[in-house]
Amino acid sequence: MSSIIPEIIKWIKEFINEKKHQVFVFSSLVLSAIIYFVLNNQIPIRVVCASAIPPIIAIGIVAAQKKHRRSILISTIMVVMLFVFFLNEYLSPSREIAALMHEAKDSKEAHSFEYSSNLFTDAFNLAQKHGQNEAILECVCKIGELLYYMGKCNVARKKLEECHDIATGSKSEEWIAHSNFFSGEVENQSDNNDLARVHYTDAIESYIKLKNFEGIGDAHRGMAQLERELSNYESAEVEYTLGMIFYKLGKYRKGEANIYRGLGHLAVMRTKYSKARYYYNKAIPLFKEEEDAAGEANVLRGIGDLEFSLGNYNAARGNYKKARGIFNKEKLKLNEANALLGLGKLETREKKYKSAQKYFNEALAMYHNKEQKNNGGLANVFRAMGDMENARENIERACHDFKISLQCYVDAENPTGEEEIQKQLNDMQCTNNKGQATQCSAPNMDVSYGGLTQPVSVAR
Numbered sequence: 001m002s003s004i005i006p007e008i009i010k011w012i013k014e015f016i017n018e019k020k021h022q023v024f025v026f027s028s029l030v031l032s033a034i035i036y037f038v039l040n041n042q043i044p045i046r047v048v049c050a051s052a053i054p055p056i057i058a059i060g061i062v063a064a065q066k067k068h069r070r071s072i073l074i075s076t077i078m079v080v081m082l083f084v085f086f087l088n089e090y091l092s093p094s095r096e097i098a099a100l101m102h103e104a105k106d107s108k109e110a111h112s113f114e115y116s117s118n119l120f121t122d123a124f125n126l127a128q129k130h131g132q133n134e135a136i137l138e139c140v141c142k143i144g145e146l147l148y149y150m151g152k153c154n155v156a157r158k159k160l161e162e163c164h165d166i167a168t169g170s171k172s173e174e175w176i177a178h179s180n181f182f183s184g185e186v187e188n189q190s191d192n193n194d195l196a197r198v199h200y201t202d203a204i205e206s207y208i209k210l211k212n213f214e215g216i217g218d219a220h221r222g223m224a225q226l227e228r229e230l231s232n233y234e235s236a237e238v239e240y241t242l243g244m245i246f247y248k249l250g251k252y253r254k255g256e257a258n259i260y261r262g263l264g265h266l267a268v269m270r271t272k273y274s275k276a277r278y279y280y281n282k283a284i285p286l287f288k289e290e291e292d293a294a295g296e297a298n299v300l301r302g303i304g305d306l307e308f309s310l311g312n313y314n315a316a317r318g319n320y321k322k323a324r325g326i327f328n329k330e331k332l333k334l335n336e337a338n339a340l341l342g343l344g345k346l347e348t349r350e351k352k353y354k355s356a357q358k359y360f361n362e363a364l365a366m367y368h369n370k371e372q373k374n375n376g377g378l379a380n381v382f383r384a385m386g387d388m389e390n391a392r393e394n395i396e397r398a399c400h401d402f403k404i405s406l407q408c409y410v411d412a413e414n415p416t417g418e419e420e421i422q423k424q425l426n427d428m429q430c431t432n433n434k435g436q437a438t439q440c441s442a443p444n445m446d447v448s449y450g451g452l453t454q455p456v457s458v459a460r
Contacts, residue, residue, distance in 0.1 A: 213250030
């Protein structure tokens with residue numbers, strides 16, 4: 001054995017010393033390195049194929065000049081094989097990515113937001129592996145949108161910022177507009193009103209460049225909802241009107257339905273009840289036509305508010321419960337919280353305080369869940385709870401709830417709400433009441449979505 005090893009070493013040295021063998025050894029080492037990097041996913045196979053085609057074509061040209069037919073044939077066959085292999089490697093992941101994204105979009109339409117987000121994440125990972133930049137951009141932007149729908153505003157904000165950065169780098173106006181619009185929605189939901197306005201305005205500018213009437217309508221409608229929640233009713237009506245104009249230009253029926261619904265809500269808030277009923281009656285057939293259950297449920301909740309304002313309590317209760325059932329099925333928790341708030345106010349009006357508190361507790365849990373805190377929603381619930389305690393002549397408890405509501409309105413940057421609550425606190429002489437709340441929160445609460453593990457025990 002010891003005599004064989006020196007012989008092998010001697011043979012290797014002699015083999016390497018010959019020039020033709022040196023080329024062979026070098027080529028083998030290069031090929032081995034390429035195979036290693038390909039197998040470890042550090043170099044895409046299609047890059048290797050594309051890089052190999054030009055030198056083989058060059059060899060074929062030299063062979064043709066020297067009339068080496070066999071070399072020409074071999075070169076041609078190799079080029080064709082590499083090209084076919086390159087196309088297959090390029091198109092296979094594209095087809096798989098496209099299939100994942102198509103299924104993700106279908107799941108989104110069915111409001112299976114988490115499943116849709118997971119599919120887009122799988123598509124993103126595959127696109128990143130194969131260098132599919134357009135698919136990477138779309139997946140990042142869609143994931144940001146879905147995180148917003150799931151109420152995960154903090155992570156949605158980061159993903160949409162990433163979407164905007166990639167879109168800006170690739171000069172994609174479509175995805176710049178998309179990121180700005182949904183960033184506006186996120187900031188609107190998070191009560192960052194000035195920032196929301198900036199994003200909506202930027203979205204409108206991008207959609208105008210794209211001549212995307214539906215997008216322009218969406219951004220104006222988002223702006224209208226922002227102004228409506230801040231009680232800037234005239235500004236809200238202007239934005240709704242602009243939204244309707246662009247939806248009609250784009251022949252977007254669901255958009256028109258949403259504008260009628262928004263105008264109905266606005267009319268209820270302004271106590272213009274006949275107008276509200278007119279707008280709601282215009283919205284429902286359009287939502288049915290578009291098979292949009294969530295949109296129809298929002299109208300039902302609005303009709304509940306209308307009937308409640310008119311003293312038709314049984315009709316109001318029926319509409320609130322129908323809306324709540326649909327929202328629960330569609331997993332739209334903030335919308336469901338709005339319906340629960342309506343039911344709580346209704347029970348308070350009929351002096352059913354125990355059931356009213358139950359509805360308020362559930363609404364608080366949804367407005368103050370682990371993923372998101374909606375200060376405007378919390379302000380409205382604590383205000384309603386203060387009204388309930390006032391009706392029961394529990395003045396100390398009423399003052400406490402109104403003070404929390406006031407702080408929530410401050411955090412929500414809603415000056416109209418602040419002014420109304422402050423007036424109520426002054427009228428009730430709550431100013432010097434001990435134990436004044438300083439935070440917009442409900443202590444000792446399990447705020448996970450889906451209800452409370454135990455009844456809310458708010459420190460009073």
